[in-house]
Amino acid sequence: MEAMFSALNEAQIAMGISSLTYLLATEMHAYLFSGQIYILEVLKKVAREQRFSGGLVRVVPEPGGGFRWAVELVGRSGGGGGRGGPAVGAAGSGHRAGGGREAAVGEQGAVGGSRGAGEDGEVAARERGAAGGDGGSRVTEGGQAGWRLENGAGKGAGGAPSYPYPFMTVDAEKVAARKYDYIIVGGGTAGCPLAATLSQNFTVLLMERGGSPYGNPDIENGDAFGKPMRETDNYTSIAQGFVSEDGVQLDRARVLGGGTAINAGFYSRASMAYIRRMGWDQKLVNDSFLWVEKMNVFKPDPLSRWSSAIKGALLEAGVLPYNGYTLDHLEGTKIGGSTFDNNGKRHTAADLLKYANPNNIVVLLNATASRVLFKSSAGKLKARGVEFINSINGINGGSYQVLIDESTHYSEVILSAGSLGSPQLLLLSGIGPSQHLKKLNISILKHLPSVGQGIQDNPLAAIGVQSPIPLNFSTIQVVGILKNSQLYIYGSSFVQKVNLNNSTFINQYLGGIFQKVAFPLSRGNLSLISKDPRENPSVRYNYYSKPKDLQKCVQGLKVIAAMLETNSIQNFAYNKSNGTGGLRFTGPTLPMNTSNDAAIGKFCKDNLATIWHFHGGCGIGSVIDKRYRIKGVVGLRVVDGSTFKDAPGTNPQATTMMLGRYVGVKILRERRFLHE
Known part of the structure; x- marks a missing residue:
């Protein structure tokens, strides 16, 4: 060293x-x-x-x-x-x-x-050098907090991440020595805003199994999008890959900020119909969206060349009206927000921790929860803490237990570990289908058969176009919303190096057009294959098991076929004078006869992909109540995408961040009412 x-x-x-x-x-x-x-x-x-x-x-x-x-x-x-x-x-x-x-x-x-x-007796070091400017x-x-660990917001030595908040730490021993009003498992899309909100009045421990996103160019730089999902391993990578039982390659985040640290950044609110269907308070929903957007959302300016072409092609293909730039969910074509600013820097849900009360919050990194701890209280199961594994660089640093402060009677454990992590942790803790738990010799604390059931992933189908015109890297900026919000069409562009020979590389410019089936009827299930919390559970989404889902895919690809014929996309055709003109496709091409539904349906199945919007497993009514409390259990809630029956909006990150803030405010109001 x-x-x-x-x-x-x-x-x-x-x-x-x-x-x-x-x-x-x-x-x-x-x-x-x-x-x-x-x-x-x-x-x-x-x-x-x-x-x-x-x-x-x-x-x-x-x-x-x-x-x-x-x-x-x-x-x-x-x-x-x-x-x-x-x-x-x-x-x-x-x-x-x-x-x-x-x-x-x-x-x-x-x-x-x-x-x-x-009384703090601090040793301080301050400077303006390469550690990140002023910090x-x-x-x-x-x-009051017992300890704090701070450092400037710049990148550490040798590519090490930085810790810009005074309440971030990897010291499991000191964290476990205290008790907290709220322990939140999962510092992701919902967990960060939830923790920031609750910390205004109460002590909060936010546990994240991954590390810090700050100072990592693979997260912060827009042109590095996709790299974390290409470089995965079992225990240390930013993204953890897994393959569904359907054979689809997917990824889940393992970093503070969760999916917002690895996704494409498109930001669009849930529809008003979705909000009403969920029974949410519309004013609080709007206030919570604004709270997120003030910190993390930007208008793309200007649109990339390919995004401009996608916008034009959608309008030429009849995806109307044009709604301009809006964060609202509106039928037609629109420009949405982005969590990438116009310098190409990503802003994750972890940035929402700037709202936190630094005296009331601790963020523990590299802490993988292995089970929720319970006790019996008045004949009911009551959460009392969390057992976790401390691991840095994939090395198991031992097991710890951290407890809530039960002196207030209202302290809680809240799971925000995502649509895989939250149902997985419930099962590991002995809450779920009893027959499944018996198979793994897990003590059954609560038979709750719907845990892990009804999960979904939205199927994706895509077309790739090679461009003779230089394109910049661009994530999603424009979306087409059509068929009564049953289909969403997007586009993005990429630049890749092509090796002509051992010494010569050229840029290849690629534009993608893809469609997502919204609100699929097909549903699957999640189950454990190991009692190791670091291992992925088994998931099966049963894509296209319902015929209507396949019909939606066929409809969406017909719209894409129409877009390919528009002037906006034909501008990317190669010169026809040499006999090899027209659009050049990368990867599979649509059937020549786009009126042949069977052929297009086969294309959907043969080229099945994901847009990483998987959700469900802790449904409202079956696993949790409308206040996000586990049914039949005291002091335990779930707040994340596992509670969604359907993916909200064109992309769920906006609504998931909103949900963290929304439920946090609801809990603060509950506590105020109980106190009064």
Whole structure:
């Protein structure tokens, strides 16, 4: 580790950068260094000593089980600068360090003198170097939260993610030592806004099985879209791939922000008909959408060349009216919002944590929940906490239990682990079909036969067009909504390198047109194949098992066939003078006779794909009630896409983020009413 630090530091010095702060978090240590000054905070409460070239760190046990760390810093002219001085951090376990003092690394890299650190007794390091601009880093012991871990919003050394919030941590031991009003399992599309909302009045632990999205170009940069889904593994990758029993390759997110960190970014609200069908409070729904959109939604400006062509082709093919730019769900053709800003930077649900009360929330990363903990209360099953595995870089760091604060009587565990994760966790916890649980020797706590049942994924069919005209990478910006919202048609464009020979590469420009079957009737089921929570469950969606779903696909492909004949798309045809003109397709082509429904239906089945909008498994009425509480269980809710009977809107991320905010506000109102 010292050698790696030295190499990085020398590289930075060679670039003429005088001061730099890095944070590299492992399950036992947080390493910080600035210029030639190294600070090692050893989180194990044992006496230990480690010498680096720039300084000496001692961790000293305190009476009562706490600890303090002493840092002797060696100033360095031009690098560390200023004068070095001793620093004593605060005691652990929330108590004051005797004579706590602080050594600060100033904004220009100078090591300042010591000053009183007060009850928090913090050791602070602040600078403006390559760690992400203004931000700095801080480790705090004591105070109301007991500890905090902060660092600037820039990217860490060697591609390590950064931690821009003061409440993000990987320290499972310290997190498990506290109790919380709410424990939320899953820092994804719904979990982040839910946690931010509840933290306004209550203490919240948000547990995420993946890492931080910040500082990772494969997440933040728009032109990297799709890369996380091409580079998957079982335990560490941003996306975790799985294959349905139908044979379709899919992916689920494993990162703070959930699916919003890996999706195409298109943002469009659920229809008013959907909102009424769900029985939601329409005013609160609108307010919750606006709360999300203020932070995370942008108007595409300008439209990409291919998106402009898709818009024109839809209108020429009769997908009317043209509704311009709108976030509302309207029949016809429209430009929707995007969670990519116009600099191509992605904004995920994790950004909504900016709304959180930093004194009331902790976000624990790399924590995979293995089961919900229960007790019997007045003859009823009551959630009392969560058991989880702490793992960083795929290494099992041990099992922990974290509990809710039962002194308030209203504390809860809330599952927001997604349409695979939430039903999977219920099953692992002993809630689900009893016969299935028996097969895996899982103790049956509550027979709830609908857990994991009725799941859906919307089938997709696509056509690819090779363009002779340069195209930029572009995710979805335009959508056609037709057939009484039963079909959605989109387009996106890509650039790929083609190897002509061993030394010559050329750009190939591709435009895609694809259609999604909305509200399919076909449904499937989810079941466990392992008691390991890190493994994917088995899922079968039964695509096209209902004939009407296939009929919708046929109708959608006929609209795409009409679009291919429009001037807007024919502008991408190759020159016909050489005999090989016309549109060039990549991949399968539509049947020549587009009036042959059987042939088009075969195309739908042969080229079945997903748009990753899978949902269901914890349905309202069968698994949860209208307040998202598990039926027959006290103190346990589910708030995420697993509660949807149908996917909302053209793309579900807008409504799923809204749902997190919506249910959070509802819970705050419930608590206020109970208090009064």
